[in-house]
Amino acid sequence: MRTPGVVIIGGGQAAATTAITLRRLGYGEPITLLAQESALPYQRPPLSKGFITGQTTSVTLFESEVYAAQGITVRVGVTATGVDPVLHTVTTSAGDSLSYAALVFATGSQNRTLPWARADLAGVHSLRTRDEAEELGRVLQPSRRIVVVGGGFVGLEIASAAAGAGCDVTVVEVAEHLLGRVLSSPLAEVVAARHRARGTRILTGTRVQALIGDAHVTAVVTDRGTLAADAVVIGAGALARDGLAAKAGLATDNGILVDEYLRAPGHEDIYAVGDCARFPDPRTRLGLRLESVQNACDQGANVARAISGSPAPYQDLAWFWSDQGDLKIQVAGLRLPEDDVRHFADGSGRHAAYAIRGGNLVAVETLDWPAEHLAARRVLSSAESIPASAIQSSTLSALLRARRSA
Amino acid sequence: MTTITFILPDGSTRSIAAVPGVSLMKAATSNLVPGIVAECGGNASCATCHVYLVTSDPDLICPDGSVEDEMLDFTAAPRRTESRLSCQVEVTEHLDGMVIEVPAAQV
Numbered sequence: 053m054r055t056p057g058v059v060i061i062g063g064g065q066a067a068a069t070t071a072i073t074l075r076r077l078g079y080g081e082p083i084t085l086l087a088q089e090s091a092l093p094y095q096r097p098p099l100s101k102g103f104i105t106g107q108t109t110s111v112t113l114f115e116s117e118v119y120a121a122q123g124i125t126v127r128v129g130v131t132a133t134g135v136d137p138v139l140h141t142v143t144t145s146a147g148d149s150l151s152y153a154a155l156v157f158a159t160g161s162q163n164r165t166l167p168w169a170r171a172d173l174a175g176v177h178s179l180r181t182r183d184e185a186e187e188l189g190r191v192l193q194p195s196r197r198i199v200v201v202g203g204g205f206v207g208l209e210i211a212s213a214a215a216g217a218g219c220d221v222t223v224v225e226v227a228e229h230l231l232g233r234v235l236s237s238p239l240a241e242v243v244a245a246r247h248r249a250r251g252t253r254i255l256t257g258t259r260v261q262a263l264i265g266d267a268h269v270t271a272v273v274t275d276r277g278t279l280a281a282d283a284v285v286i287g288a289g290a291l292a293r294d295g296l297a298a299k300a301g302l303a304t305d306n307g308i309l310v311d312e313y314l315r316a317p318g319h320e321d322i323y324a325v326g327d328c329a330r331f332p333d334p335r336t337r338l339g340l341r342l343e344s345v346q347n348a349c350d351q352g353a354n355v356a357r358a359i360s361g362s363p364a365p366y367q368d369l370a371w372f373w374s375d376q377g378d379l380k381i382q383v384a385g386l387r388l389p390e391d392d393v394r395h396f397a398d399g400s401g402r403h404a405a406y407a408i409r410g411g412n413l414v415a416v417e418t419l420d421w422p423a424e425h426l427a428a429r430r431v432l433s434s435a436e437s438i439p440a441s442a443i444q445s446s447t448l449s450a451l452l453r454a455r456r457s458a
Numbered sequence: 459m460t461t462i463t464f465i466l467p468d469g470s471t472r473s474i475a476a477v478p479g480v481s482l483m484k485a486a487t488s489n490l491v492p493g494i495v496a497e498c499g500g501n502a503s504c505a506t507c508h509v510y511l512v513t514s515d516p517d518l519i520c521p522d523g524s525v526e527d528e529m530l531d532f533t534a535a536p537r538r539t540e541s542r543l544s545c546q547v548e549v550t551e552h553l554d555g556m557v558i559e560v561p562a563a564q565v
Contacts, residue, residue, distance in 0.1 A: 076490070076492065095499045097498070097499060097501070098499060098501075101501070102501075110480075110484075111499075113487075114488055114489075114490075115488065118488060118489075120488065122490070337506055345497060345498070345499070346497055350497075371504075373498065373501070373503040373504075375501065375503075380503070380525075381502065413565075422502070422503070422505075422525050422528055422529045423528040423529065423531060423532060426505050426529055426531075426532035426533075427532050429532075429565075430532060430534075433565070437533065438480065449531070449532070452531075452532065453531060456531070
């Protein structure tokens with residue numbers, strides 16, 4: 053006789069969504085979150101956007117009364133220390149052991165550590181938790197010299213917040229283009245120009261070699277010269293937190309390997325969702341690990357449905373967004389480096405890039421163009437069909453608007 | 459507290475007490491009102507918090523030419539005059555007693 057109930061290892065948005073969706077679907081057995089951080093689950097996307105600028109103050113997803121009313125136990129500050137897939141038990145840092153009928157890994161990701169990043173120096177920041185965001189927000193004071201290492205979404209969001217606060221900002225990126233992983237080069241160039249126009253220095257093709265300082269960082273040494281710095285922010289990507297799963301004997305490869313049901317192969321009662329999961333994506337036919345709130349929420353909901361008795365392959369459309377100053381970047385679908393890209397600018401500052409693979413539209417990136425992004429999501433999720441050839445002469449939003457008013 | 463009643467897609471109703479100052483989306487999601495997804499968390503990025511306000515108050519109609527206006531053209535459920543993205547509507551005492559319809563689809 054197995055003990056009923058779900059144990060969710062993690063306390064982020066994937067974990068909270070899994071738990072809340074289970075209750076919404078009528079799941080009646082115990083649900084326990086092992087949340088690790090000392091706070092109730094909160095939204096992470098605003099941390100590098102409105103939260104560090106002070107525009108957004110509340111990021112908590114649900115207050116404690118909601119979990120209490122739903123019969124969801126959230127154990128903050130408690131981590132899982134071991135998983136036994138044979139006995140179906142989890143041991144915790146509080147010293148107890150929990151049995152489960154279904155186990156969900158929602159352990160998230162952790163910032164990549166870089167060989168030159170000296171932990172002994174004050175003034176060196178990274179951003180993952182709300183506490184780190186609060187600390188960074190206090191550092192962004194007028195005329196401070198801030199060096200941001202990493203020209204991806206998070207690095208550029210921090211650079212925007214710093215520039216907005218009146219800091220003297222330099223972004224150092226090792227690749228030849230900003231946003232290389234997430235945006236096609238025509239749009240990445242537009243983004244870089246917008247940052248430069250705000251007075252931010254963008255140094256691409258530049259590698260950090262060392263940090264200088266006694267107790268507090270004073271400069272960043274790169275292969276193209278030394279930059280004086282009052283603070284350094286490292287936004288250089290993340291790795292899956294999959295160590296506990298690996299220790300339990302699950303297959304991992306920078307991510308817990310799962311099947312199309314987000315289930316660990318060979319373990320019908322163990323799932324992984326969100327940043328920590330490497331899953332088979334039906335569109336690219338690749339094993340992917342995505343760090344986005346869409347992926348966290350949709351995978352959490354998918355697993356909640358599976359545990360509630362309605363399993364279905366995960367095939368939601370991936371989408372992302374980034375707010376950088378007054379610039380809104382939105383991406384629907386996943387572009388691969390080999391895809392053809394068609395860039396379109398409407399002449400009023402709006403841009404779109406359409407990625408075509410095998411004659412099919414597979415991803416759309418937009419700048420300051422929410423309508424085109426949403427139209428793209430309708431088309432790419434197959435809610436509405438537009439042939440890729442049609443965008444040679446029109447935009448998706450114009451085509452869908454014409455269809456709706458017809 | 460402001461009392462707001464949601465009519466859910468299945469025809470049932472759900473009343474909540476909302477704190478003035480938060481967004482209508484936040485009030486709905488923190489009270490677990492079904493059918494309001496709000497994936498982006500209130501950044502006017504995803505259009506998954508679409509609702510219909512049952513009101514004739516012109517101040518509560520979506521402003522023409524706004525980002526919200528543009529996004530409402532592409533919601534999963536059809537746009538109506540009284541369509542709003544609930545993340546862009548602030549809860550005020552003005553909304554007390556209001557009835558809000560939740561569409562059948564958000565994504």
